[in-house]
Amino acid sequence: MKHAVVHRRLLAAASLVLASSAVSAQGNSATDAIAKYREMLQDGNPAELFEMKGEELWKQKRGPKNVTLEQCDLGKGPGVLAGAFTELPRFFKDTGKVMDLETRLIHCMVTQQGFNEADLYKAAPTIGKGEGANLVAITTYVATQSKGMRFNLSQAHEKEKTMYEVGKRLFFQRGGPHDFACTTCHGTDGGRIRLQDLPNLTKNPGDGIGFAAWPAYRVSNSQMWTMQKRLNDCYRQQRFPEPQFGSDATIALGVYMGVNAKGAESIVPAIKR
Structure with a gap:
């Protein structure tokens, strides 16, 4: 029933955005129409289904050790979720590495639930x-x-500072058959590709x-994308080998990007075209 309601809302929103585009000559720009479209979809965002499933999995006893993830430490103490996401990636003393949310969750699934690390990393790109x-x-x-909270990534540890500098270099690095970089699309103000x-x-x-x-729900392919998936697809679009x-x-x-977003409010889970 939930899926049927979501489907009806998606169809209704699609019809409304077409109507909005039709009256653009009366003063509504394409950008305004897209904004209205997303606002309408937000009521009944299909991402809610993924969130519900995730909560069940977080609290479910799983893996060879048959335990939950409720004691997973994401940087603010075992089981503390509020505000953890808006401080990631960060350095973790127990691994000696800077980790993002997804790699930290895999770490907890391995150390607490007993899953095989290699198997999880192999399965991770298959998001469906x-x-x-x-x-x-x-x-x-x-x-x-952490929805509604503001990003505040740490730069206190030397490895966090190093990762920032490496990320900056990668963001500006040009290459591939089209000589693209991240900055080709995301390095100037007012950029747009088609209506995006x-x-x-x-x-x-x-x-x-x-x-x-x-993470955000992609209406165009009915998939929930995390940041890892988003970045990998950016490399694909640049015609780079995917990391x-x-x-x-x-x-x-x-x-x-997280450090650059300091003070920005998280709206996760968002919805995208």
């Missing part, structure tokens, strides 16, 4: 089935617990934009 889909749901649930606004992510883009909007899931490159880019 198995443990890959489970990771997307758990990530969505955890991230949503492209925020400038070399500085703070504002509340709920860029890093502060993922491995949880690579230092994607985490470094997350640090760079």
Whole structure:
């Protein structure tokens, strides 16, 4: 029943955005129409289904050890979720590494629930089935617990500072058959591709934009995308080889964008075209 309601709302919203476009000559721009479209979809956002599944998985006894994830430490203490997402990626003393939300969740699934790490990393890119889909749901649930909070990534540890600088270099690095970089799309103000606004992510883009909007539900393919998936697809669009899931490159880019988003409000889970 829930899926049927969501489907009806998506159809209704699609009809309304077409109507909005039809009256653009009367003063409504395409950007305004897209904004209205997203606002309407937000009521009954399909991401709620992923959030619900993630909460169930967070509290469910799973894995060889048959325990829950409720004691997972995401940086603010065992089981503390509020505000954790808006401080990630960060350095974790127990691993000696800077980790984002997804790699930290895998760490907890391995150390607390007994899952095989190699198996989880292999499954993670397959976001629509198995443990890959489970990771997307758990990530969505955890991230949503910080909705409305403001990003404040730490730069206190030397490894956090290094990751920021590496992420910055990667963001500006040009290459591939089209000589693209992240800045090709996200390095100037007022950019757009077709009807999609492209925020400038070399500085703070504002509340709920860029890093502060993922995980998000993609209406165009009916999928929930996390930041790892978003970054990998950016590399694909640049015609670069896609990084491995949880690579230092994607985490470094997350640090760079997260630090730049300091003070921005998280609207996760967002909705995208």
